[in-house]
Amino acid sequence: MGKNSKAAAISRVPLFGRCTKRQLTEIAHLADELDLPAGKALTKEGSPGREFFVILEGGAEVRRNGQLIASMRGGDFFGEIALVTDVPRTATVSTTSPVRVLVLTSRDFRQLLRTSPDIQGKVLQAVAERLAAIV
Numbered sequence: 001m002g003k004n005s006k007a008a009a010i011s012r013v014p015l016f017g018r019c020t021k022r023q024l025t026e027i028a029h030l031a032d033e034l035d036l037p038a039g040k041a042l043t044k045e046g047s048p049g050r051e052f053f054v055i056l057e058g059g060a061e062v063r064r065n066g067q068l069i070a071s072m073r074g075g076d077f078f079g080e081i082a083l084v085t086d087v088p089r090t091a092t093v094s095t096t097s098p099v100r101v102l103v104l105t106s107r108d109f110r111q112l113l114r115t116s117p118d119i120q121g122k123v124l125q126a127v128a129e130r131l132a133a134i135v
Contacts, residue, residue, distance in 0.1 A: 006031055009054045009102055014130065015080045018122035026119070030112060031102040038097050042078075045092045049082025050106050058099030064091045071096070083109045084127055 006028035010016055016024060033056070036042075042053055045064060054077040062070040062078070069091065072078065078093055083106050113120040 006033070006102060009056060009075075010104075012075065013054065013077050013080060015083070015123060015126050018126060019119060023116070023119050023122070026116065027104070027109075027112065028102075030108040031104045034101050034103055036095055036099050036101065038095050038099075040095045040099075042093045042095065042101070043089045043091065045090065046088050049079055049085075049087065049089050052079040052083050052104045052106075052109070053077060053093075054102040056100040056102060058101075059096045060093050060099065061096050062091045062093050081127075082106055084123065 004025070007021065007024040010028050010031065011019075011024050016027060019027065031054075042060065043049065043051075055072055055074055057074050060072045060076075061068055062072065072093070079089075081087065082089070083104065113123065
């Protein structure tokens with residue numbers, strides 16, 4: 001997948017909704033594309049969150065306390081809060097079919113925020129808006 005395709009996938013994530021095309025390309029450059037098998041746990045409830053995922057192809061299920069709470073497919077994303085906080089995962093996400101995903105680690109993303117204040121400001125504004133909508 002090219003940088004433009006990665007940037008397009010990342011642009012659908014509300015956390016990055018205020019970013020310019022150039023900034024999205026910069027973020028996409030950090031993302032790795034992986035092919036994973038069915039039955040792979042991408043996150044585990046209660047464990048530290050260190051990655052953000054965008055599902056490009058395939059499907060996954062989200063379980064909390066062992067109960068199915070959602071199904072995900074291409075275009076869906078999760079783990080974006082792990083990029084900016086150290087809170088534990090709130091659910092387990094496992095693949096239900098072979099998947100292709102983009103993965104962005106919190107370490108790489110935090111380094112980008114330190115070196116790109118413009119991106120940092122836009123991401124923090126998106127986080128604040130999301131938190132305000134919850135309260």
